[in-house]
Amino acid sequence: MATVKKIHFKNNINKFFQFFFVQKLIQYINIISIIDYMKPDKILYGKDEFYPNINNKIYNVYKIDNIKKEKYMNRIFKYFIINQKDNINEKHFIGIDFEFNKISKNDRDVAMMQINLENNLEIGYIFLLYPPDLQLKSKKRLIKLLTVSEFIKILHGSESLDIPYLFNQLLIKKKLINKFCKNFYDTKYICDYINTNMKAQTLELKQQDGVVTKSCSIYDFLLDNKIVTKNQINMLEKNEEMMGPIYLININIYKLSDSLFNYTLYDVLYLPELIKKFIDINDNSILIISELSGLVNKYKRNIENKFNNLELQINNIxxxxxxxxxxxxxxxxxxxxxxxxxxxxxxxxxINYFKNFFKIIIKYIVYYNIYLKFNILKKNKEQFLINDFDKYFKWLKLYPNVYKLLLTYNQLTLKYINKEFF
Structure with missing residues (x-):
């Protein structure tokens, strides 16, 4: 009797896995069957768009200007998310950019979002879309796409307009913002880091006169890192001349000129290849910049309350x-x-965007170490006491690479205090 039960149990397990496999297979067939059926608005070939021998992908570009294209985009998003779950060791990249229309001296409205999806496949997908016009299902899928922590999200120069829109109007909830900030890279900060480091080395060599801090325009950065050739940059600049200044254009996704269409898609085409140059070399500095990008963007917009509370507390003492x-x-x-x-x-x-963060956090480290060694007095000479000053160290462990850097500051602080006072 026990043997019969065991056989039945084994058969049921086999049926379950067969059913699960068939369902998965059907799911993939349904997804893959729609991937190639819709003709793109434009096709780009990596061998023609990038520096020689670094990219051979084919890019299908879609302008989402009707419901049929929107549904297709939605399915591609779904495929991309499922593929990551089934291939956890495979890197998935999302290049992101936004365009905005000026509606007053200080106000801008989102006009377009550009997304470039890439993984190990030899095909990439670029979508130009207008988020406010998306159906609810598509908007939810877009948010899901942006908040997969494992996806590598790349922007360039995002702090003034892109991040405020993402945080305040698209993601909104702190939980979603935190997920987006995992594996988020702004390549402008990487460029700032490289330029600042080069300048510091030059100054160290006592060549301060004539030091030039290079700009961090995306074109310069792409050229310096051999993502594109000079001929490609010339083509992009010629396209901009034909288009006219972007800030003078009222962008309407349903009425894009050829030059504006090209301008917007090229904004995201190169971002995944650019970030690969840095994450593939396992430089811990790049991981620190990624964590700082999310952390500083959150605190500047009052999303990371612990840091805002720390800043208030530090400035009071x-x-x-x-x-x-x-x-x-x-x-x-x-x-x-x-x-x-x-x-x-x-x-x-x-780095300019990180300066205030480090001023506050290093103040905290210095003040905390002084607090441990001396009786700190208020203006009225009453002793300053606080019970939870160390809670911020615990919170910073959520950012492990930044935390390690701050531990080095802590060691420097201790060394300085011991030298000055003991």
Whole structure:
């Protein structure tokens, strides 16, 4: 009897896995069957668009200007998400950009979103879409696509318009924003890091006169990293001349000129190949920049409340002080002296967009170490006491690569305090 039950159980398990496999197969057939049926608005060949021998993909470009194309895009999004789940070791890239229309001196409305989807396949998909016109199902699928933590999301120069739109109007919820920020790279910050590092090395060689900080325009960065050739840059610049200044154009996805169509699709074509140049070399600095990009963007928009609370707390105690050998030392003065002397090998604190973050966080590290060694006094000479000053260190562990960098600052702080006072 037990043997019969065992056979039945085994048969049921086999049937279950057969059913599961068939369902998966049907699911893939349904997805794959629609991938090639819709004629793209344009086809690009990587061998013609990139630096020689780095990209042989075929790119299908779609302008989402009707419901049929929108449904097709929706299915491609679904395929891309499923493919990642079934191929967890395969890198999936999403190049992202936005265009905006000026509606007043200080206000902009989103006019277009551009997305480039790439993985290990020899085909890529570029979609030009207008998010406000998407059906609810498509919008949900778009949000799902953007919030797969494993996807590598790439933008360039996103802080002023792209990120505010993404955070405030598309993703909205903190949980979704946090997922988007996992594996998010802004290549402008990588460019800033490289340029700042080059400038620091030049200054170190005592060649300060004539030092030129290169701009971080996307074209320069692509050219410097051999993503494109000079001829390709010339073609892109000629297209811009034909199009006219982008800020003077009222963009309507349903009425795109050929030059504007080309301009917008090329904004995302090169981003995945560009980021591969850096993530493939396993440089920890790039991981730090990725974490900083998400962290700083969140705190600047009051999404990361712990940092905002820390900033408020730190600024309130700048003028608190301690007494050592009958001499008064304010916290702010100690920080100023320390900050001006530390040699930051990774020079992240010199990147403009990260400067305020590092000022606050290094103040916290300095003040925290002083707090552990001295009695800190308020203006009225009442002792300053706080019970949860170390909670911010625990929170920063959510950003492991940034946290490791901050531990080096902590060691430098301890060394400085011991040298100055003990």
């Amino acid at each position: 700048n003028n608190y002080f301690f007494i050592y050998k009958n001499k008064k030392f304010t916290l702010l003065n100690i920080w100023n002296n320390f900050y001006s002397t530390i040699n930051d090998i990774n020079i992240f604190k010199n």
